[in-house]
Amino acid sequence: MIQEIHQKQSQYQQEIFPMTTKRRKLLLKTLASQIERHRKNIQSALRLDLGKSTYEADIAEIDYCLQDIKHTLKSIDSWAKPQKVKTPILVQPGTSYVHAEPLGKVLVIAPWNYPFQLLIAPLISALAAGNSVCLKPSEVSHHTAIAIENMIKEAFKPEEVAVVQGGVEETTELLNLNWDHIFYTGNSHVAKIVMTAAAKHLSPVTLELGGKSPCFVFDIDASLTKAARRIVWGKFFNTGQTCVAPDYILCQEKDKDKLVSLLWEQITNFYGNEIKESPDYGRIINAKHFDRLSKLINKDEILKGGNTDRDSLFIEPCILECTADSPAMQEEIFGPILPIIVVKDKQQAIEFVKKGDKPLAAYIFTDSNSTEKLFRNKISSGGMTTNDCLVHLMNQDLPFGGVGVSGMGSYHGKFGFDRLSHQKAYLKRSFFMDIDLRYPPYEGKLAKLKKIMSLIP
Incomplete structure (x- = not known):
């Protein structure tokens, strides 16, 4: 099943790349609707797993994620819009932009202490950035893991968002695959295992860990x-x-x-x-x-x-x-x-x-x-x-994230969108003018070029 999910998400990302912002918004709105629809189930699961009160379940898990979605929907058009930057005189006439592109397939591995928020918040960032997502909830918070799987399966295709249940064996199988980003929240011991596995595929990672605050x-x-x-x-x-x-x-x-x-x-x-x-x-x-x-x-x-x-x-x-x-x-x-x-x-x-x-x-x-x-x-x-x-x-x-052994990379809001996007450099030149100084033969041109460069403020 895990291999099948991975293959479906790979094929899907190739077919629809890049996912439109319209589609991303629809997925986020669907997620918000599902969270509301399953609120009582999630509350009950959190009570069974951790003895959480309804108050804590709502403000720190359920409503936290709904506010995150609301903020993301309000901002996604500006985040996804190509950002114009300065173009140096040596490549004028031209224009320069930074394009935020989806990475592709993102694996999210969550812990048991905030089993809903710490799985869904990275999902929100990943969907906003246009990625497909595989969610691995903690098997320790079993009831919440089941509630999340039911909520996701009811509304999302596996090539868009999938949930994988299980323990060490399933997590190991997931880590053996080539993901475009791995987002792990947990302890430093497992983080080293995640990072070692990611290195085999040169997959980038975000590690949200902890420490003695x-x-x-x-x-x-x-x-x-x-x-x-x-x-x-x-x-x-x-x-x-x-x-x-x-x-x-x-x-x-x-x-x-x-x-x-x-x-x-x-x-x-x-x-x-x-x-x-x-x-x-x-x-x-x-x-x-x-x-x-x-x-x-x-x-x-x-x-x-x-x-x-x-x-x-x-x-x-x-x-x-x-x-x-x-x-x-x-x-x-x-x-x-x-x-x-x-x-x-x-x-x-x-x-x-x-x-x-x-x-x-x-x-x-x-x-x-x-x-x-x-x-x-x-x-x-x-x-x-x-x-x-x-x-x-x-x-x-x-931004929310660690430093040193408390983690690497940050997310929340635009920081999560940027973390799970590729920032592609893009420069467009005009054919209006072409300076001979850049082309061979170079004899006699270096001094002139350096003089021009020295005049650039």
């Missing part, structure tokens, strides 16, 4: 309660299973106790005293990840929370006081565990982060413009937000 809390007093509220929201949204969640906090000793108190106050404001009973607090995806997270909770480091129930895959929000050697600081947490690292000053905080890999995101909470500027200029990360968490992803005019 720091949260700096410095020079803040009057706004500390609001800061705690926003940190708690960003950390425990989707039960901490978010690639851009604040992974840990860096602060000074003088602020630690008050910050911890405010963080726990906000946690109970959000989820109540019986957090396990809250309809707004999700669950860990499966027992494997539950066990991994449980090992990161050192009981001697617990400041607040940390109760667990393996039968229901429940981990209570947990605040730890950690050092660089703590279990929770050895890997990306990807769960409801929030370490606090106490540092002497801002410089030590910067040095702490720079000892590790460049993160996918970084967060600064401060009332000081100079403190904001210091961290903004000194910390390299895929994205950065001051005085909030996660919300830079909501702006379709900002």
